[in-house]
Amino acid sequence: MSENLPMSDVVQMVLRAENESKRILEEAEAAAERIVAEARQEAQSVVERTRHEAIQQADALVSGAERDAESEKQTRLAQAADEIHAMVRLDEKTAQSAVQAILRCVCADQ
Numbered sequence: 001m002s003e004n005l006p007m008s009d010v011v012q013m014v015l016r017a018e019n020e021s022k023r024i025l026e027e028a029e030a031a032a033e034r035i036v037a038e039a040r041q042e043a044q045s046v047v048e049r050t051r052h053e054a055i056q057q058a059d060a061l062v063s064g065a066e067r068d069a070e071s072e073k074q075t076r077l078a079q080a081a082d083e084i085h086a087m088v089r090l091d092e093k094t095a096q097s098a099v100q101a102i103l104r105c106v107c108a109d110q
Contacts, residue, residue, distance in 0.1 A: 005013075090098065
């Protein structure tokens with residue numbers, strides 16, 4: 001085909017082919033940049049969503065641990081109070097003296 005065409009026509013065809021190739025390459029690069037930008041945005045969304053979920057899970061674990069610790073504390077306090085109550089038996093006179101002593105201390109601090 002190019003054997004019958006004048007050289008200027010062949011040069012024009014080559015230039016058109018080069019321009020078309022350049023245009024296709026530019027479009028492909030632009031499309032690739034859009035895809036990369038969308039992928040980065042999606043990755044950022046996934047990171048933020050994952051971070052948010054991790055924070056929620058950590059908060060739930062901490063809250064559960066705090067509830068468990070408070071429950072354990074109350075149980076131990078009750079056990080200690082029962083043990084103290086079982087060990088200490090005051091007669092009425094000694095109890096009255098202790099109450100008066102405590103009142104004197106409390107009232108003296110004010």
